[in-house]
Amino acid sequence: MPRVSFELRIDPARLDDYLARHSPVWPEMLAEIAASGRRNYSLFLGEGGRLVGYYEVDDDVAAQAYLAASEIATRWEAEMAPFFLGLDGRPDQAATALTEIFHLEDQLAESGSSPVPTTAESRAQ
Template sequence: MTKDAATTRVCFQLLIHPELLDEYIERHSPVWPEMLAEIEAAGRRNYSLFLGEGGRLIGYYETDDDAAAQEYLARSEVAARWEAEMGRFFVALDGRPDQAATPLTEIFHLDDQLTAARGAASEHPSPTDPAHEEGTTS
Protein backbone atom coordinates (compact mmCIF):
# COMPACT_ATOMS: atom_id res chain seq x y z
CA MET A 1 0.00 0.00 0.00
CA THR A 2 1.39 3.40 -0.90
CA LYS A 3 0.60 6.71 0.70
CA ASP A 4 -1.59 9.07 -1.31
CA ALA A 5 0.29 12.32 -1.96
CA ALA A 6 -2.42 14.34 -0.20
CA THR A 7 -2.55 12.23 2.97
CA THR A 8 -1.07 13.70 6.14
CA ARG A 9 -0.18 11.42 9.03
CA VAL A 10 -0.54 13.08 12.45
CA CYS A 11 0.81 11.67 15.69
CA PHE A 12 0.52 13.39 19.05
CA GLN A 13 1.25 12.77 22.70
CA LEU A 14 -0.69 13.70 25.82
CA LEU A 15 -0.33 12.70 29.47
CA ILE A 16 -3.30 11.37 31.42
CA HIS A 17 -3.53 11.80 35.19
CA PRO A 18 -2.64 8.31 36.45
CA GLU A 19 -5.51 8.25 38.95
CA LEU A 20 -7.98 8.81 36.08
CA LEU A 21 -6.68 6.12 33.69
CA ASP A 22 -9.43 3.58 34.33
CA GLU A 23 -12.15 6.18 33.79
CA TYR A 24 -10.44 7.49 30.64
CA ILE A 25 -10.32 4.00 29.17
CA GLU A 26 -13.95 3.42 30.11
CA ARG A 27 -14.99 6.68 28.40
CA HIS A 28 -13.47 5.35 25.15
CA SER A 29 -15.24 1.99 25.34
CA PRO A 30 -17.10 3.09 23.29
CA VAL A 31 -16.84 6.76 22.28
CA TRP A 32 -20.19 8.49 21.72
CA PRO A 33 -21.54 7.53 18.27
CA GLU A 34 -22.15 11.22 17.44
CA MET A 35 -18.50 12.01 18.26
CA LEU A 36 -17.31 9.16 16.05
CA ALA A 37 -19.45 10.61 13.25
CA GLU A 38 -17.91 14.07 13.76
CA ILE A 39 -14.36 12.70 13.63
CA GLU A 40 -15.21 10.97 10.37
CA ALA A 41 -17.00 14.04 8.97
CA ALA A 42 -13.92 16.14 9.79
CA GLY A 43 -11.91 13.95 7.46
CA ARG A 44 -9.86 12.03 9.99
CA ARG A 45 -9.40 8.34 9.38
CA ASN A 46 -7.29 5.46 10.64
CA TYR A 47 -7.48 7.12 14.07
CA SER A 48 -5.97 5.22 17.00
CA LEU A 49 -5.05 5.94 20.60
CA PHE A 50 -2.31 3.99 22.37
CA LEU A 51 -1.75 4.02 26.13
CA GLY A 52 1.77 3.71 27.57
CA GLU A 53 3.28 3.55 31.01
CA GLY A 54 2.44 6.32 33.45
CA GLY A 55 -0.56 7.56 31.47
CA ARG A 56 1.35 8.47 28.28
CA LEU A 57 -1.19 8.59 25.48
CA ILE A 58 -0.12 8.48 21.84
CA GLY A 59 -2.68 9.34 19.18
CA TYR A 60 -2.43 8.80 15.43
CA TYR A 61 -4.69 9.64 12.52
CA GLU A 62 -4.56 10.36 8.81
CA THR A 63 -6.28 13.17 6.95
CA ASP A 64 -6.12 14.96 3.62
CA ASP A 65 -6.30 18.42 5.21
CA ASP A 66 -5.45 18.64 8.90
CA ALA A 67 -6.18 22.37 9.14
CA ALA A 68 -9.68 21.81 7.72
CA ALA A 69 -10.24 18.87 10.06
CA GLN A 70 -9.15 20.97 13.06
CA GLU A 71 -11.41 23.82 11.95
CA TYR A 72 -14.39 21.50 11.49
CA LEU A 73 -13.98 20.02 14.96
CA ALA A 74 -13.43 23.45 16.52
CA ARG A 75 -16.88 24.47 15.21
CA SER A 76 -18.58 21.20 16.20
CA GLU A 77 -20.91 21.39 19.19
CA VAL A 78 -20.55 17.64 19.71
CA ALA A 79 -16.74 17.86 19.73
CA ALA A 80 -16.87 20.84 22.09
CA ARG A 81 -19.00 18.83 24.56
CA TRP A 82 -16.75 15.75 24.24
CA GLU A 83 -13.54 17.75 24.68
CA ALA A 84 -14.99 19.67 27.64
CA GLU A 85 -15.57 16.35 29.38
CA MET A 86 -12.17 14.95 28.36
CA GLY A 87 -10.07 17.97 29.35
CA ARG A 88 -9.88 17.05 33.03
CA PHE A 89 -8.09 13.78 32.24
CA PHE A 90 -4.93 15.45 30.90
CA VAL A 91 -1.87 16.79 32.72
CA ALA A 92 -0.67 20.34 31.91
CA LEU A 93 -2.96 20.89 28.96
CA ASP A 94 -3.89 24.42 27.99
CA GLY A 95 -7.06 24.29 25.91
CA ARG A 96 -9.15 21.57 24.32
CA PRO A 97 -7.31 18.24 24.00
CA ASP A 98 -8.15 17.96 20.30
CA GLN A 99 -6.55 21.34 19.60
CA ALA A 100 -3.86 21.74 22.25
CA ALA A 101 -1.92 18.53 21.62
CA THR A 102 1.35 19.20 19.81
CA PRO A 103 1.95 16.92 16.83
CA LEU A 104 5.11 14.83 16.89
CA THR A 105 7.58 15.05 14.01
CA GLU A 106 7.59 12.03 11.72
CA ILE A 107 11.13 10.89 10.95
CA PHE A 108 10.49 7.51 9.28
CA HIS A 109 7.67 5.93 7.30
CA LEU A 110 8.24 2.48 5.79
CA ASP A 111 5.96 2.88 2.76
CA ASP A 112 7.49 6.22 1.81
CA GLN A 113 11.01 4.85 2.02
CA LEU A 114 10.17 1.65 0.16
CA THR A 115 8.53 3.68 -2.61
CA ALA A 116 11.55 5.98 -2.83
CA ALA A 117 13.99 3.06 -2.81
CA ARG A 118 12.08 1.22 -5.52
CA GLY A 119 11.94 4.38 -7.61
CA ALA A 120 15.69 4.90 -7.24
CA ALA A 121 16.36 1.24 -8.06
CA SER A 122 14.33 1.43 -11.27
CA GLU A 123 16.25 4.56 -12.35
CA HIS A 124 19.62 2.96 -11.59
CA PRO A 125 19.59 -0.81 -12.24
CA SER A 126 21.93 -2.78 -10.02
CA PRO A 127 25.24 -4.12 -11.39
CA THR A 128 23.80 -7.63 -11.14
CA ASP A 129 20.98 -6.68 -13.50
CA PRO A 130 21.38 -8.79 -16.70
CA ALA A 131 21.03 -5.61 -18.77
CA HIS A 132 24.40 -4.49 -17.36
CA GLU A 133 26.32 -7.62 -18.33
CA GLU A 134 28.77 -7.19 -21.21
CA GLY A 135 27.58 -8.59 -24.47
CA THR A 136 23.94 -8.48 -23.42
CA THR A 137 21.67 -7.08 -26.04
CA SER A 138 18.28 -5.63 -25.57
Template sequence: MTRVAFQLQVRPELLDEYIARHTPVWPEMLAEIAAAGRRNYSLFLAEGGTLFGYYETDDDAAAQAYLAASDVATRWEAEMSRFFVDLAGRPDQAARPLLKVFNLEAQLTAAESTAS
Protein backbone atom coordinates in the same frame (compact mmCIF):
# COMPACT_ATOMS: atom_id res chain seq x y z
CA MET B 1 -2.69 12.17 2.65
CA THR B 2 -1.23 13.50 5.89
CA ARG B 3 -0.33 11.25 8.81
CA VAL B 4 -0.64 12.94 12.19
CA ALA B 5 0.72 11.59 15.46
CA PHE B 6 0.39 13.36 18.79
CA GLN B 7 1.12 12.90 22.46
CA LEU B 8 -0.78 13.77 25.62
CA GLN B 9 -0.34 12.83 29.27
CA VAL B 10 -3.35 11.28 31.03
CA ARG B 11 -3.54 11.76 34.78
CA PRO B 12 -2.43 8.41 36.25
CA GLU B 13 -5.23 8.40 38.83
CA LEU B 14 -7.81 8.69 36.01
CA LEU B 15 -6.47 6.02 33.64
CA ASP B 16 -9.24 3.49 34.27
CA GLU B 17 -11.94 6.11 33.81
CA TYR B 18 -10.25 7.44 30.66
CA ILE B 19 -10.23 3.97 29.14
CA ALA B 20 -13.87 3.43 30.14
CA ARG B 21 -14.88 6.72 28.47
CA HIS B 22 -13.47 5.38 25.19
CA THR B 23 -15.25 2.03 25.43
CA PRO B 24 -17.17 3.18 23.46
CA VAL B 25 -16.89 6.82 22.40
CA TRP B 26 -20.22 8.59 21.85
CA PRO B 27 -21.63 7.59 18.44
CA GLU B 28 -22.20 11.25 17.53
CA MET B 29 -18.54 12.02 18.29
CA LEU B 30 -17.40 9.13 16.11
CA ALA B 31 -19.55 10.56 13.31
CA GLU B 32 -18.00 14.03 13.76
CA ILE B 33 -14.46 12.65 13.61
CA ALA B 34 -15.30 10.88 10.36
CA ALA B 35 -17.13 13.93 8.97
CA ALA B 36 -14.05 16.04 9.75
CA GLY B 37 -12.07 13.83 7.41
CA ARG B 38 -9.99 11.94 9.94
CA ARG B 39 -9.60 8.23 9.35
CA ASN B 40 -7.55 5.33 10.69
CA TYR B 41 -7.68 7.13 14.06
CA SER B 42 -6.15 5.22 16.96
CA LEU B 43 -5.10 5.98 20.53
CA PHE B 44 -2.38 4.05 22.36
CA LEU B 45 -1.84 4.29 26.10
CA ALA B 46 1.56 3.53 27.67
CA GLU B 47 2.28 2.80 31.30
CA GLY B 48 2.12 5.90 33.44
CA GLY B 49 -0.50 7.56 31.25
CA THR B 50 1.46 8.63 28.17
CA LEU B 51 -1.08 8.68 25.35
CA PHE B 52 -0.10 8.49 21.68
CA GLY B 53 -2.64 9.23 18.99
CA TYR B 54 -2.54 8.71 15.26
CA TYR B 55 -4.84 9.54 12.37
CA GLU B 56 -4.75 10.17 8.65
CA THR B 57 -6.44 13.00 6.80
CA ASP B 58 -6.34 14.77 3.47
CA ASP B 59 -6.46 18.24 5.05
CA ASP B 60 -5.53 18.49 8.71
CA ALA B 61 -6.25 22.22 8.97
CA ALA B 62 -9.77 21.66 7.61
CA ALA B 63 -10.31 18.72 9.98
CA GLN B 64 -9.14 20.83 12.94
CA ALA B 65 -11.42 23.70 11.93
CA TYR B 66 -14.41 21.38 11.48
CA LEU B 67 -13.98 19.88 14.94
CA ALA B 68 -13.29 23.27 16.53
CA ALA B 69 -16.69 24.45 15.23
CA SER B 70 -18.56 21.26 16.18
CA ASP B 71 -20.93 21.44 19.16
CA VAL B 72 -20.53 17.69 19.70
CA ALA B 73 -16.72 17.89 19.69
CA THR B 74 -16.84 20.92 22.01
CA ARG B 75 -18.93 18.94 24.54
CA TRP B 76 -16.72 15.84 24.23
CA GLU B 77 -13.48 17.80 24.60
CA ALA B 78 -14.86 19.72 27.60
CA GLU B 79 -15.55 16.42 29.33
CA MET B 80 -12.17 14.96 28.34
CA SER B 81 -10.02 17.94 29.34
CA ARG B 82 -9.93 16.97 33.04
CA PHE B 83 -8.12 13.73 32.18
CA PHE B 84 -4.94 15.45 30.94
CA VAL B 85 -1.89 16.89 32.70
CA ASP B 86 -0.66 20.40 31.80
CA LEU B 87 -3.05 20.94 28.94
CA ALA B 88 -3.86 24.47 27.83
CA GLY B 89 -7.12 24.37 25.89
CA ARG B 90 -9.11 21.59 24.31
CA PRO B 91 -7.30 18.25 24.04
CA ASP B 92 -8.04 17.99 20.31
CA GLN B 93 -6.56 21.46 19.69
CA ALA B 94 -3.68 21.45 22.21
CA ALA B 95 -2.10 18.02 21.71
CA ARG B 96 1.61 18.11 20.94
CA PRO B 97 2.24 16.81 17.41
CA LEU B 98 5.12 14.39 17.01
CA LEU B 99 7.85 14.68 14.40
CA LYS B 100 7.68 11.91 11.80
CA VAL B 101 11.16 10.49 11.31
CA PHE B 102 10.42 7.31 9.36
CA ASN B 103 7.75 5.87 7.08
CA LEU B 104 8.31 2.45 5.52
CA GLU B 105 6.11 3.06 2.48
CA ALA B 106 7.78 6.36 1.63
CA GLN B 107 11.29 4.95 1.95
CA LEU B 108 10.48 1.83 -0.08
CA THR B 109 9.04 4.04 -2.84
CA ALA B 110 12.13 6.25 -2.78
CA ALA B 111 14.45 3.23 -2.87
CA GLU B 112 12.55 1.73 -5.81
CA SER B 113 12.72 4.96 -7.79
CA THR B 114 16.45 5.30 -7.09
CA ALA B 115 17.04 1.71 -8.23
CA SER B 116 15.20 2.32 -11.51
Protein backbone atom coordinates in the same frame (compact mmCIF):
# COMPACT_ATOMS: atom_id res chain seq x y z
CA MET C 1 -1.86 11.64 2.54
CA PRO C 2 -0.64 13.25 5.75
CA ARG C 3 -0.20 11.07 8.82
CA VAL C 4 -0.59 12.87 12.15
CA SER C 5 0.59 11.73 15.56
CA PHE C 6 0.26 13.50 18.88
CA GLU C 7 0.93 12.96 22.57
CA LEU C 8 -0.99 13.78 25.74
CA ARG C 9 -0.60 12.80 29.40
CA ILE C 10 -3.52 11.29 31.28
CA ASP C 11 -3.68 11.73 35.05
CA PRO C 12 -2.80 8.18 36.24
CA ALA C 13 -5.32 8.54 39.08
CA ARG C 14 -8.10 9.01 36.50
CA LEU C 15 -6.96 6.43 33.97
CA ASP C 16 -9.77 3.92 34.62
CA ASP C 17 -12.40 6.63 34.11
CA TYR C 18 -10.69 7.82 30.93
CA LEU C 19 -10.64 4.29 29.52
CA ALA C 20 -14.31 3.80 30.43
CA ARG C 21 -15.20 6.96 28.46
CA HIS C 22 -13.67 5.36 25.36
CA SER C 23 -15.54 2.05 25.67
CA PRO C 24 -17.37 3.15 23.60
CA VAL C 25 -16.95 6.75 22.47
CA TRP C 26 -20.23 8.58 21.85
CA PRO C 27 -21.60 7.50 18.44
CA GLU C 28 -22.17 11.15 17.50
CA MET C 29 -18.52 11.95 18.29
CA LEU C 30 -17.35 9.03 16.15
CA ALA C 31 -19.48 10.45 13.32
CA GLU C 32 -17.96 13.92 13.77
CA ILE C 33 -14.41 12.54 13.64
CA ALA C 34 -15.24 10.70 10.42
CA ALA C 35 -17.03 13.76 8.97
CA SER C 36 -13.94 15.88 9.66
CA GLY C 37 -11.98 13.70 7.25
CA ARG C 38 -9.85 11.91 9.82
CA ARG C 39 -9.51 8.16 9.30
CA ASN C 40 -7.49 5.26 10.59
CA TYR C 41 -7.60 7.01 13.97
CA SER C 42 -6.02 5.17 16.90
CA LEU C 43 -5.03 5.94 20.48
CA PHE C 44 -2.22 4.06 22.20
CA LEU C 45 -1.64 4.04 25.96
CA GLY C 46 1.85 3.87 27.45
CA GLU C 47 3.25 3.80 30.95
CA GLY C 48 2.39 6.56 33.38
CA GLY C 49 -0.62 7.75 31.40
CA ARG C 50 1.29 8.55 28.19
CA LEU C 51 -1.26 8.68 25.36
CA VAL C 52 -0.19 8.69 21.72
CA GLY C 53 -2.71 9.28 18.96
CA TYR C 54 -2.45 8.63 15.23
CA TYR C 55 -4.70 9.39 12.28
CA GLU C 56 -4.58 9.98 8.55
CA VAL C 57 -6.22 12.94 6.86
CA ASP C 58 -6.16 14.74 3.52
CA ASP C 59 -6.33 18.24 5.05
CA ASP C 60 -5.62 18.44 8.78
CA VAL C 61 -6.19 22.19 8.95
CA ALA C 62 -9.71 21.70 7.58
CA ALA C 63 -10.31 18.72 9.88
CA GLN C 64 -9.24 20.73 12.93
CA ALA C 65 -11.43 23.67 11.89
CA TYR C 66 -14.40 21.35 11.40
CA LEU C 67 -13.98 19.83 14.88
CA ALA C 68 -13.31 23.22 16.50
CA ALA C 69 -16.69 24.41 15.16
CA SER C 70 -18.52 21.22 16.11
CA GLU C 71 -20.88 21.48 19.07
CA ILE C 72 -20.51 17.74 19.67
CA ALA C 73 -16.70 17.85 19.63
CA THR C 74 -16.73 20.89 21.92
CA ARG C 75 -18.83 18.99 24.48
CA TRP C 76 -16.63 15.87 24.16
CA GLU C 77 -13.39 17.82 24.56
CA ALA C 78 -14.78 19.70 27.57
CA GLU C 79 -15.56 16.37 29.23
CA MET C 80 -12.14 14.92 28.36
CA ALA C 81 -10.01 17.93 29.38
CA PRO C 82 -9.98 17.19 33.15
CA PHE C 83 -8.34 13.80 32.50
CA PHE C 84 -5.14 15.36 31.11
CA LEU C 85 -2.08 16.73 32.87
CA GLY C 86 -0.35 19.97 31.83
CA LEU C 87 -2.97 20.83 29.26
CA ASP C 88 -3.83 24.40 28.31
CA GLY C 89 -6.91 24.34 26.12
CA ARG C 90 -8.96 21.68 24.36
CA PRO C 91 -7.20 18.31 24.19
CA ASP C 92 -7.80 18.01 20.46
CA GLN C 93 -6.06 21.33 19.83
CA ALA C 94 -3.48 21.51 22.62
CA ALA C 95 -1.87 18.08 22.19
CA THR C 96 1.85 17.94 21.48
CA ALA C 97 2.40 17.11 17.81
CA LEU C 98 4.98 14.41 17.08
CA THR C 99 7.29 14.62 14.06
CA GLU C 100 7.31 11.63 11.74
CA ILE C 101 10.90 10.60 11.02
CA PHE C 102 10.39 7.28 9.22
CA HIS C 103 7.71 5.68 7.07
CA LEU C 104 8.48 2.35 5.41
CA GLU C 105 6.33 2.77 2.32
CA ASP C 106 7.70 6.26 1.60
CA GLN C 107 11.30 5.08 1.79
CA LEU C 108 10.61 2.00 -0.32
CA ALA C 109 8.95 4.19 -2.97
CA GLU C 110 11.84 6.68 -2.92
CA SER C 111 14.40 3.90 -3.31
CA GLY C 112 12.47 2.25 -6.13
CA SER C 113 12.20 -0.95 -4.11
CA SER C 114 9.09 -3.01 -3.95
CA PRO C 115 7.67 -4.07 -0.60
CA VAL C 116 9.28 -7.16 0.85
CA PRO C 117 6.78 -10.05 1.12
CA THR C 118 5.56 -10.84 4.60
CA THR C 119 6.65 -14.10 6.20
CA ALA C 120 3.28 -15.69 5.31
CA GLU C 121 3.54 -14.49 1.69
CA SER C 122 7.08 -15.82 1.27
CA ARG C 123 6.08 -19.24 2.65
CA ALA C 124 3.23 -19.44 0.13
CA GLN C 125 5.63 -19.01 -2.81
